[in-house]
Amino acid sequence: MAHATQRHTKAYQNSRFLESRDARALRMLSEYLEPLSRFQHFGVQDTIVFMGSARLVSKEAAEAALAEAERNGAGLAEARTALELSIHYEAARELAHRLTEWSKNLGRDERRFVVCTGGGPGIMEAANRGASEAKGLNVGLTISIPNEEFDNPFVSHELHFHFHYFFMRKFWFVYLAKAVVLFPGGFGTLDELFEILTLVQTRKMRKRVPIVLFGTKYWNDVINFEALVRYGTISPEDVGLFHRTDSVDDAYDFVKRGLTEHALGSPGAVL
Numbered sequence: 001m002a003h004a005t006q007r008h009t010k011a012y013q014n015s016r017f018l019e020s021r022d023a024r025a026l027r028m029l030s031e032y033l034e035p036l037s038r039f040q041h042f043g044v045q046d047t048i049v050f051m052g053s054a055r056l057v058s059k060e061a062a063e064a065a066l067a068e069a070e071r072n073g074a075g076l077a078e079a080r081t082a083l084e085l086s087i088h089y090e091a092a093r094e095l096a097h098r099l100t101e102w103s104k105n106l107g108r109d110e111r112r113f114v115v116c117t118g119g120g121p122g123i124m125e126a127a128n129r130g131a132s133e134a135k136g137l138n139v140g141l142t143i144s145i146p147n148e149e150f151d152n153p154f155v156s157h158e159l160h161f162h163f164h165y166f167f168m169r170k171f172w173f174v175y176l177a178k179a180v181v182l183f184p185g186g187f188g189t190l191d192e193l194f195e196i197l198t199l200v201q202t203r204k205m206r207k208r209v210p211i212v213l214f215g216t217k218y219w220n221d222v223i224n225f226e227a228l229v230r231y232g233t234i235s236p237e238d239v240g241l242f243h244r245t246d247s248v249d250d251a252y253d254f255v256k257r258g259l260t261e262h263a264l265g266s267p268g269a270v271l
Contacts, residue, residue, distance in 0.1 A: 031168040035161050039176070042158060046263060047116035047139060047176040048099055048255065050092055051192050052123025052183030052214075054150075058093075062086040088183045088215055089126040095181065095214075095248050095255075096130030096138075102256060104136055106264075113178060113259060114139055118169075119160060121150045123183045128154035141169050170195065178263040179210045179255045184218040200241050201234075210258030211242040212251050219244055 017023055039045075057065070062083040069079035096115045103113040115131035117124035119140025131138035132154040140155030142162045163169040174196065182193050193213075199205035213219045228234045243254050 028165060028168060031163055031165055032171070035172055038159065038161075042137065043112070044114050044137070044139065044159065045176065046112070046178045047114050048096075048179045048181065048259075049173055049177045050096060050115060050117045050123060050127035050181050050183070051173075051185060051189050052088065052092065053185040053189060054118075054120045054122040054124060055186075056085050056089045056122040056126075056184070057082055058089050058126070059083070059086040085184065089123060091214060091248050091251075092123050092126035092181075092183055093130040093133075095251055096127040097134045098130075098248070098252050099255060100131040100134035100136035100138070102252075104134070112137070113263070114159075116141065116173070116176070117155075118142065118188075119152055119155050121152060123185065125152045125154060127181075128152060132156070141172055143169050174199065174205065177209060178207070178259055179212075181212045181214060181251060181255065184215045184222075190222075197238075197241055201238055208258065208262035210255050210262075212254060213242050213244045214246070214251055216244045216246050 011017060066079040066083050069075045100115055114137050115127050116139035117127045119142035128138050128140060137156045137159060139159045140152060143166060144162065144164050180196055182189060225239050229236050229239060245251050
């Protein structure tokens, strides 16, 4: 009597195991090794990270929404605020474009400062869009959260990553970063800002990273850094860890100067 051949599943092909609690460490490791492999393949060693709200829209979209609100007579206040804040979308787009062009003209094929964002809409879309319009590779580090789907078509397809673990996504933001620009944003942006500042303040991140807070009114309204100094919870020199500005020209010069002085001679992911 013939016996049926028993089929066995290799551990690395066992989806039930790989998705179980017992394999969590493997899933974490995969969110390190798989991006690392792609970054190495495309020669991405250094990034300029743009952070900011997913809710901000372009000037064109904001103007269309305001016109619609005026026709309907509803949502006028929100539409006017969106138009006011759209200047930050356009600033992120222009700054990413200019920094990408500068990077491409360095004359070193192996050295590129690549724009990197969270891969979502809003400020993230704006920065990816500016880099794409400058015909540069750019990175999107998206995260799986229970929000409605979005489309950011400006991220380079080969460098569009999707993470489950927030801490692994944050690792890749910081590990390759040689400059960080933060635009107005909510909880996520504030979380990322303070994590980066903490790493710099405690010297867990030893590389010299220019940090820009774009939109002085917003940042001064939302975070009273001077009060932190006054209460003695940070040192006066800690306020010098970042640069506040409303000017694309100023932000561009500050980032370019910092990268030229501290990053051009030190390629690669050095914490």
